[in-house]
Amino acid sequence: MKKFRLFTPGPCAVPEEVLLEMARPFHHHRTDWFKDYMKQATAKLQQVLCTQHEVIIITGSGTAAAEAAIVGCIAPEAKLITLEGGKFGERWGEIAQQFGLNVVRQKIEWGTAPDAALVQGLLKQHPDAAAVMVVHSETSTATACDLRSIAAATNAAGKLLLADCITSAGCLPLKPDEWGVDVVITGAQKALMLPPGLGFLAVSPRAWQAIEANRNAHAYYLNLVKARKMAREADTPFTPAHLLVRGLVKALDILLADGMETVWKRVAAMAAATRQAGEAIGLKVFSKSPSDSVTALCPPAGLAVKDIRNELEKRYGIESAGGQDQLKGKIFRLGHMGYIDEMDTLLAIGALEQVLHRMGHRFELGAGVTAAQKVFAERL
Amino acid sequence: MKKFRLFTPGPCAVPEEVLLEMARPFHHHRTDWFKDYMKQATAKLQQVLCTQHEVIIITGSGTAAAEAAIVGCIAPEAKLITLEGGKFGERWGEIAQQFGLNVVRQKIEWGTAPDAALVQGLLKQHPDAAAVMVVHSETSTATACDLRSIAAATNAAGKLLLADCITSAGCLPLKPDEWGVDVVITGAQKALMLPPGLGFLAVSPRAWQAIEANRNAHAYYLNLVKARKMAREADTPFTPAHLLVRGLVKALDILLADGMETVWKRVAAMAAATRQAGEAIGLKVFSKSPSDSVTALCPPAGLAVKDIRNELEKRYGIESAGGQDQLKGKIFRLGHMGYIDEMDTLLAIGALEQVLHRMGHRFELGAGVTAAQKVFAERL
Numbered sequence: 001m002k003k004f005r006l007f008t009p010g011p012c013a014v015p016e017e018v019l020l021e022m023a024r025p026f027h028h029h030r031t032d033w034f035k036d037y038m039k040q041a042t043a044k045l046q047q048v049l050c051t052q053h054e055v056i057i058i059t060g061s062g063t064a065a066a067e068a069a070i071v072g073c074i075a076p077e078a079k080l081i082t083l084e085g086g087k088f089g090e091r092w093g094e095i096a097q098q099f100g101l102n103v104v105r106q107k108i109e110w111g112t113a114p115d116a117a118l119v120q121g122l123l124k125q126h127p128d129a130a131a132v133m134v135v136h137s138e139t140s141t142a143t144a145c146d147l148r149s150i151a152a153a154t155n156a157a158g159k160l161l162l163a164d165c166i167t168s169a170g171c172l173p174l175k176p177d178e179w180g181v182d183v184v185i186t187g188a189q190k191a192l193m194l195p196p197g198l199g200f201l202a203v204s205p206r207a208w209q210a211i212e213a214n215r216n217a218h219a220y221y222l223n224l225v226k227a228r229k230m231a232r233e234a235d236t237p238f239t240p241a242h243l244l245v246r247g248l249v250k251a252l253d254i255l256l257a258d259g260m261e262t263v264w265k266r267v268a269a270m271a272a273a274t275r276q277a278g279e280a281i282g283l284k285v286f287s288k289s290p291s292d293s294v295t296a297l298c299p300p301a302g303l304a305v306k307d308i309r310n311e312l313e314k315r316y317g318i319e320s321a322g323g324q325d326q327l328k329g330k331i332f333r334l335g336h337m338g339y340i341d342e343m344d345t346l347l348a349i350g351a352l353e354q355v356l357h358r359m360g361h362r363f364e365l366g367a368g369v370t371a372a373q374k375v376f377a378e379r380l
Numbered sequence: 381m382k383k384f385r386l387f388t389p390g391p392c393a394v395p396e397e398v399l400l401e402m403a404r405p406f407h408h409h410r411t412d413w414f415k416d417y418m419k420q421a422t423a424k425l426q427q428v429l430c431t432q433h434e435v436i437i438i439t440g441s442g443t444a445a446a447e448a449a450i451v452g453c454i455a456p457e458a459k460l461i462t463l464e465g466g467k468f469g470e471r472w473g474e475i476a477q478q479f480g481l482n483v484v485r486q487k488i489e490w491g492t493a494p495d496a497a498l499v500q501g502l503l504k505q506h507p508d509a510a511a512v513m514v515v516h517s518e519t520s521t522a523t524a525c526d527l528r529s530i531a532a533a534t535n536a537a538g539k540l541l542l543a544d545c546i547t548s549a550g551c552l553p554l555k556p557d558e559w560g561v562d563v564v565i566t567g568a569q570k571a572l573m574l575p576p577g578l579g580f581l582a583v584s585p586r587a588w589q590a591i592e593a594n595r596n597a598h599a600y601y602l603n604l605v606k607a608r609k610m611a612r613e614a615d616t617p618f619t620p621a622h623l624l625v626r627g628l629v630k631a632l633d634i635l636l637a638d639g640m641e642t643v644w645k646r647v648a649a650m651a652a653a654t655r656q657a658g659e660a661i662g663l664k665v666f667s668k669s670p671s672d673s674v675t676a677l678c679p680p681a682g683l684a685v686k687d688i689r690n691e692l693e694k695r696y697g698i699e700s701a702g703g704q705d706q707l708k709g710k711i712f713r714l715g716h717m718g719y720i721d722e723m724d725t726l727l728a729i730g731a732l733e734q735v736l737h738r739m740g741h742r743f744e745l746g747a748g749v750t751a752a753q754k755v756f757a758e759r760l
Contacts, residue, residue: 004405006406006408008408011406011408011409014406019402019403022399022402023399023400023403024399026386027384027386028388028701029391029576059440059444059576059577061439061618062618062619063601064440064601067600095600098600098603099598187619195622195623196439196619196621196623197439197621218479218480219478220443220474220475220479221440221443221447221602223478238442238443239390239441239442239567239569239576240576240577241575241576241624242575244621319407319408
């Protein structure tokens with residue numbers, strides 16, 4: 001008997017009932033049947049994302065949604081500032097470059113978060129910038145920024161804020177309308193508990209103005225003007241991955257039955273428990289500003305990340321993530337998104353203890369799960 | 381009791397075992413588990429598409445795959461000729477325009493097919509053209525061209541041929557390598573018997589040269605250079621809709637168990653049966669060069685397409701397609717792709733007879749199914 005447990009920070013575990021929902025017989029997508037799913041999906045996405053902004057569903061990955069936002073919002077004559085503190089931040093700068101846009105790519109030390117002061121400074125330096133793009137939760141470094149204060153800075157300067165919320169939407173507190181986030185970008189396979197294949201955008205009226213005014217957008221499949229026109233009729237410009245839309249409605253129902261405040265609280269507790277457990281068994285938390293949706297831990301001296309991850313998988317079927325690029329071999333990551341609750345998290349910590357113990361790491365067996373239990377008892 | 385039958389020319393019916401395959405628990409996509417599915421999927425796609433050309437899998441619709449091909453192959457300084465005899469042909473010209481490419485958009489009367497003579501003439505007129513883009517089976521008009529002779533014309537002139545095979549791949553005879561088709565574009569939700577969400581490309585070495593040389597491609601998510609690099613490691617540059625890739629392997633197994641010659645023969649027989657049945661009950665076939673993957677029939681005088689389609693759906697759960705744009709209200713379409721066999725086709729013809737009879741159309745009841753039965757007995 002070997003059970004399988006998906007703890008990667010996306011794709012994340014999907015409820016069995018969502019998978020079965022998608023296995024049911026389906027109709028054509030240009031029908032009232034599908035329009036009803038689209039209406040439900042967009043309305044429920046608005047609730048989960050705490051926004052009244054228009055929501056767009058794209059068949060593609062989170063990167064496709066981000067490309068739609070960048071190419072749509074940033075006209076060739078405009079300037080974009082990207083804040084790059086990890087692999088995903090860098091990707092958004094690369095997209096802007098690929099499309100020949102005027103982009104200021106601000107590097108940030110991996111494992112630290114950009115803040116409002118940095119943004120204010122950059123906007124003073126580049127008063128001609130039209131927009132700032134930030135990663136709310138940088139998955140590659142497991143680092144979250146204070147999106148609210150960054151939004152305050154961009155709003156004070158009258159600039160658009162594009163936020164990669166791919167691993168924050170549905171798991172970290174996020175209030176785009178209240179905070180002034182113009183474009184929220186997210187994807188299916190993270191906290192929204194769906195298999196990969198859909199990207200989502202919530203776009204403010206101000207951002208729509210920029211998009212509508214941008215006549216030179218190099219976008220057809222990812223054209224937001226077209227997408228908005230169709231979305232207003234609960235439709236899509238191109239054939240959507242409509243089974244995933246159906247699954248989405250079911251997945252969002254599960255999240256909304258709990259309510260977002262409850263979900264955020266649970267995710268925060270799972271992350272705190274993982275960090276405290278890690279420290280209790282002698283593992284350093286990598287990030288100086290850790291995200292609650294994914295935790296990056298540094299391996300104990302002398303043990304290889306690869307071996308720890310292999311053992312977790314071989315013994316307990318736990319799929320974790322390693323580090324990418326400059327963090328390869330330096331961290332391993334456990335997600336707190338998707339169909340995971342606090343007892344799943346306890347299980348993962350328990351497995352980590354067993355594996356490290358057998359690999360010769362010296363620590364007090366049980367210290368990790370005990371630390372986690374205390375966090376859960378206090379916070380939930 | 382009301383049964384449901386999907387006869388639209390995409391999305392098409394999907395085998396139950398494919399849907400259930402996708403409902404099984406899944407792993408992360410950056411794993412050997414998924415690489416194995418990718419290897420199987422690409423190898424089997426090559427068999428189904430009768431090609432040795434490198435195959436690329438894109439998460440998106442067929443339009444996404446077409447955009448990748450156009451933007452990838454056609455450099456800003458190059459010229460593309462698009463042959464536009466329907467809604468999809470027009471879409472490819474629109475994409476080229478949206479990206480500011482130099483495009484000659486050749487209009488063709490809807491319901492007729494472009495031929496080699498037309499292509500030769502256009503290439504004489506535009507000797508600077510780098511490529512021609514043609515629709516093998518134009519779904520909107522249910523019209524197929526002779527792709528083989530068109531490929532002979534583009535090859536003789538040393539030009540690239542991009543072919544929209546979205547409703548031909550897996551159902552009409554197609555031999556890209558033998559014929560000299562440089563880019564085959566197709567999608568999941570047609571003859572490949574999958575729900576929507578994936579697009580596919582088979583790209584010739586000559587087309588790869590053009591793609592690699594094109595330094596100004598406005599493509600990131602749909603960048604074929606990146607996609608090829610990853611595909612060679614059985615991987616994808618961005619998170620793929622990996623459940624669909626798993627379903628694809630199962631669906632392709634079903635097609636390959638029959639063998640493509642058998643599949644092509646069955647599809648041709650279903651189309652011939654539908655056309656002959658249509659004529660036997662007084663319905664005109666719209667196209668002058670009908671595709672075997674979808675049939676467009678004109679309604680009898682005095683009856684509205686909308687009413688016929690509604691009755692088919694209400695009484696027998698048969699979902700058909702209407703006409704688009706200039707053909708709205710003038711045709712209705714029945715697909716022969718996907719998980720449909722000859723007895724399903726007989727059923728659809730029978731339902732059409734019942735519906736037309738009740739609506740007051742005068743014809744010999746049973747003439748349609750009889751004509752179909754004869755076709756099946758002769759051809760299969």
